[in-house]
Amino acid sequence: MKTALITGITGQDGAYLAELLLEKGYNVHGIKRRSSLMNTDRIDHLFFNDKLADRFHLHYGDMTDSSSIIRIIQQVQPDEIYNLAAQSHVQVSFETPEYTANADAIGVLRILEAIRILGLTKKTKFYQASTSELYGKVQAIPQTETTPFYPRSPYGVAKLYGYWITVNYREAYDLFAINGILFNHESPLRGESFVTRKITIGVAQIALGIEDTLLLGNLDAKRDWGHAKDYAEGMWLMMQQEKPEDFVLATGITTSVRDFVKMAFGEIGITLEFKGIGEEEKAYVASCSNPKYQLEIGKLVVAIHPRYFRPAEVDLLIGDAAKAKTKLNWQPKYDLPALVKEMMAAEMEYQARKK
Numbered sequence: 001m002k003t004a005l006i007t008g009i010t011g012q013d014g015a016y017l018a019e020l021l022l023e024k025g026y027n028v029h030g031i032k033r034r035s036s037l038m039n040t041d042r043i044d045h046l047f048f049n050d051k052l053a054d055r056f057h058l059h060y061g062d063m064t065d066s067s068s069i070i071r072i073i074q075q076v077q078p079d080e081i082y083n084l085a086a087q088s089h090v091q092v093s094f095e096t097p098e099y100t101a102n103a104d105a106i107g108v109l110r111i112l113e114a115i116r117i118l119g120l121t122k123k124t125k126f127y128q129a130s131t132s133e134l135y136g137k138v139q140a141i142p143q144t145e146t147t148p149f150y151p152r153s154p155y156g157v158a159k160l161y162g163y164w165i166t167v168n169y170r171e172a173y174d175l176f177a178i179n180g181i182l183f184n185h186e187s188p189l190r191g192e193s194f195v196t197r198k199i200t201i202g203v204a205q206i207a208l209g210i211e212d213t214l215l216l217g218n219l220d221a222k223r224d225w226g227h228a229k230d231y232a233e234g235m236w237l238m239m240q241q242e243k244p245e246d247f248v249l250a251t252g253i254t255t256s257v258r259d260f261v262k263m264a265f266g267e268i269g270i271t272l273e274f275k276g277i278g279e280e281e282k283a284y285v286a287s288c289s290n291p292k293y294q295l296e297i298g299k300l301v302v303a304i305h306p307r308y309f310r311p312a313e314v315d316l317l318i319g320d321a322a323k324a325k326t327k328l329n330w331q332p333k334y335d336l337p338a339l340v341k342e343m344m345a346a347e348m349e350y351q352a353r354k355k
């Protein structure tokens with residue numbers, strides 16, 4: 001039985017990866033940081049499952065605290081470490097740049113050094129959660145494993161260090177250390193302030209009469225959105241290779257935030273009309289085919305707020321995952337319409353229950 005250690009196990013990807021590895025028979029350990037509320041909603045179904053009790057373990061630790069990282073790695077002696085923990089919000093990184101660098105850049109080094117200090121370089125494989133935010137101001141379309149990086153946020157710059165220190169430890173110490181360069185991936189478990197989840201929450205609350213208007217920032221930004229479940233599978237596949245290599249995971253399709261908004265409203269039978277440009281843009285209900293929702297034609301449902309614009313933006317991301325498809329036989333099961341459908345169905349149910 002293999003043993004895996006997942007940092008960031010309470011996050012979106014941590015939850016999907018933990019479930020996947022448990023299904024595959026792994027012994028799974030996760031690092032959770034202390035917070036005033038439990039914050040384990042995404043993994044409670046695993047933690048409180050009697051059948052998994054002897055294979056699923058949580059440890060308190062923090063990416064900014066070397067001693068906790070060394071202690072946990074020494075205790076767990078993992079075959080595989082998946083480093084998913086990070087201050088992962090791009091906009092928040094402009095407000096907390098130093099903390100973001102500590103957790104997202106030096107945090108990676110802390111784990112790599114722990115592996116080395118504990119003499120685990122031959123035993124423990126290491127996965128770093130790298131990101132399409134490394135491409136930032138994109139230098140080529142579509143982006144591949146060899147496209148030059150140009151990060152556009154403190155988050156992107158911190159992740160750039162994480163990327164290179166992983167490559168460096170692979171080359172310097174012959175460690176199985178790899179980067180998954182993952183493009184945006186979403187799900188019903190997505191954090192509530194990332195744009196896709198913010199949109200599905202907003203649409204559901206407007207349809208249920210809880211809120212009137214959804215406030216957003218840059219509607220022109222384009223992202224390559226996949227499903228987190230497919231990407232968790234890709235992370236595991238990368239770690240099963242003989243040779244350590246970096247891989248891009250992406251869908252190869254890019255969509256604007258505006259089109260994601262249209263798709264989410266469309267899921268519940270509402271079409272929108274957009275008027276105005278830039279910060280003046282607004283969207284109104286153009287038609288509503290679902291009699292369950294009492295939305296007047298012409299009602300304002302989306303507006304722009306300057307608060308949600310970033311000091312520097314990543315305008316367009318579109319990835320090419322040909323290497324992962326060929327070498328790993330990675331086959332994503334979801335496309336964007338299927339992702340939006342699943343997110344909207346889950347959101348309607350969740351918001352109705354909350355109401």
Ligand code: NDP
Nearest residue numbers: 008010011012013062063084085086088129131182184185
């Ligand atoms: P989430 O924000 O959902 O989860 C981040 C996790 O990291 C949470 O468990 C969080 O804990 C934990 N964490 C944050 N800071 C610390 C810290 N100082 N010490 C210990 N744990 C900490 O992110 P995702 O699941 O979406 O992403 C997983 C990883 O993949 C991240 O590194 C992200 O940067 C990267 N990534 C994500 C992509 C995406 O589209 N989702 C794309 C490419 C890369 P808590 O629950 O307590 O907040």
Ligand code: GDR
Nearest residue numbers: 088090131132133183184193194195196216217218221308
């Ligand atoms: P991103 O995701 O920055 O790509 O990082 P996010 O969903 O936050 O933003 C995507 C795009 O939408 C625009 N946008 C808004 N974003 C948010 N959050 N809120 C809004 O109201 C809003 N309006 C418009 C943004 O400007 C941006 O262009 C995610 C994170 O998961 C990272 O950790 C990960 O590395 C990258 O994806 C790949």
